[in-house]
Amino acid sequence: MDRQYPAENRDLQKRIENEGLVLSQFMPGAEPTRQTFPMRNALMSGYGIATIIADANEHSGTRIQARQAQRHGRPVILNHTVMDGTQWGRELADKPGVYVVRDASGASDALDYIMSIDDVDMLARQLLDAAPAAI
Template sequence: MSRVDNGEVLALVALLRHTEARKSWRAVVNEVRELGALGVLHREHPQTLLDPDPVVALLEAAQRDLRAWSEVARVLTLFDDDFPPQLREVHDVPAVLFARGRLAARGETEQGACIVGSRKASPEALRFAGAVATALVRRGTAVVSGLAEGIDTAAHRAALEAGGRTVAVIGTGIDQVFPAVNKDLQQSIEREGLVLSQFWPGSGPTRSSFPMRNATMSAYGMCTLIVAAGEQSGARIQARQAVAHGRPLILTRSVATSTEWGRELARSAYDVQVIGDVDAAISAIDGVLQRPRRLDDLLADLAK
C-alpha cells in the first residue's frame, strides 16, 4: 500500500494539519500511539446525522498534501520503517519528517554526533569545531548540526571537505533556506549527506521552530558537543534537550565556566563531560559511540 493510500498515514497528516492551533504535535503523537490516527481523527471530527462525514474530506486533503510534498522531498512518518529509530525513543518525537539526501540504512541508528554553538563564534572556536568534525568523519562518524551560521556552518563545511557525511536538521521547511548565505552549503549537504526538516514545506523560520529543531537534532545524534555559546544562546536549549533525552552532553571548558547554565549542567548528576581541547572532545565522543558495543560485550559475557 502506498503512502497516499495508507489510512493511518493520511489520518496522521490530517490531524497535524488541523489541530495545531489548540494542541501540540506532542499531544497528537501521544494520542495516536494510544488510539491510532484514524481513531483520533474520527473522535476529533465526529459525523452528524445531517452532514457528510468530515473525515472523508480531511483524508482527501491529506492525500493531496502528501502528493505535493513528495514532489519536493521524501516524506517520513512514525508509521514508516525508514523513520529514524533514535527519534522514536524521545517524548517529543516529530510525527512527520521531510528528507533530502541519503537516509541511514533502514532500521539502523545513525552513528552521528551533534556539533553546535554560537552563530557569532570566535575564529578559534570555528577552528575547534572544524577540527573535531574532520576527525569524526575520518572515523566514519557523521557530523550532525543545524545549518546556522557560525559553529554549525564550520562543522558542516569541515565534514564535507574531509569527504565525510554530515546531517543538517533545519528550522524551516525542507524547500526553504535560512540563513540565505548557506544556500550552496544546504544544497551540497542534500547531494552528499542528509537534510531533515519537521516543518511543512514552504514554512519559514519562526521563534518556536528553532527550539523544536534543537530537540529533534539532540534526539538524532548520539551525543551533543557545544563548542561555544553565550548565556542566551540557542545552544543552551539543545543542551537541556540532550539531558532530557538521556543523550550525553559534552561542553568545552569555556561554555562550562562562562555561562550559568553551563556551570549548572557541569556540576549536575547528568551525563555531562567538560573538555579542554580537540583531542579530549574526540575522545569523549568516541567513548559515547563505543558504549553500545561495550554493553553488548557485557551482556554476552553474562550470558556465558
C-alpha cells in the same frame, strides 16, 4: 529543508545532505522563527548521538538544546568556554553524561568514547534517571 539558516551554511547543508541526513518537521518553504528553534532543537537532540555545544552565551537558545538532550537521554559535549562563561554551563557540567572539552580534538575523543559504549540502553537509562539540568 529547502532553506538554509544562516545562509552562509548553504554549502555545509549540501555536504550534510550528500554525506549524512537532513530532516525537518516543518513544511518546505517554512521560515525559521523564534518559536520554531526550540522545536528544531528537540528534533536534533532526539535523533543525534550527542549534542555538541561549541559556543553559547548566557541567554543562548543553545541551552534549550542541552536540556532537550538530557531529557532524551543523550550525552552533551560542552566546550569549556561555554562552561566558564555561563551559569547554565557550569550547572550542566556537573550532570551525568556531560563531557567538557577544550577543542575539536577533545570533542572527537568524547564522541569516540560515547560510540564505544556497548550498552547504549544502560547509558540512556542512567542519563534519564539523573535529575534534569535546570538550565
